[in-house]
Amino acid sequence: EVQLVESGGGLVQPGGSLRLSCAASGFTFRSYWMSWVRQAPGKGLEWVANIRHDGSEKYYVDSVKGRFTISRDNAKNSLYLQMNSLTAEDTAVYYCGKLGYDFLTGHSHWYFDLWGRGTLVTVSS
């Protein structure tokens, strides 16, 4: 079965750190760009970070630059998000996402064609 399963969420104090993980299965993980997207309670979707299939390129939304680090381990079919200096504004469900790929052109595209179930991060004292 093709799926993504996040873990690592929880309650953390402001200024603290947390590391999220995403386990991929059912597809060739090492061939795809991957991403993190978050959704604050009752709010819309916000793209957080992308990482190239080989880890050589990474992109972040401005609000997390310098605080969050996306990484991957293709041998373990796993994606990670290291989150430091957390604030209340980072409280959200964090989704792991697989980015699209056009097999005809060989190009990756930045839409999310597979989502995990999400993991809740709550930043509060």
Added chain:
Amino acid sequence: DSQMTQSPSSLSASVGDRVTITCRASQDISDFLAWYQQKPGKVPKLLIYAASTLPSGVPSRFSGSGSGTDFTLTISSLQPEDVATYYCQNYDYAPWTFGQGTKVEIK
């Protein structure tokens, strides 16, 4: 940044009605536009990509159109299982922004 503006923010329609949601980009994004459906308490699901392409398994009552800055998601005959919030997403320019969402309910 390419801002994405959806309208309306919410709508209520009857089963069988034709429903249209619009999404406007603040700059030309060609056809690099995706739509997602998020049912209450559930994970978002890809509904349309490349402005008008339906992934396998998406019902044909859903359709998308547009290019440049103006896009439309249409549900040709609203069904009870279509109750959800719908989001558009730019994937041409970083940051890859989403619209604020349109909540669809049954009247």
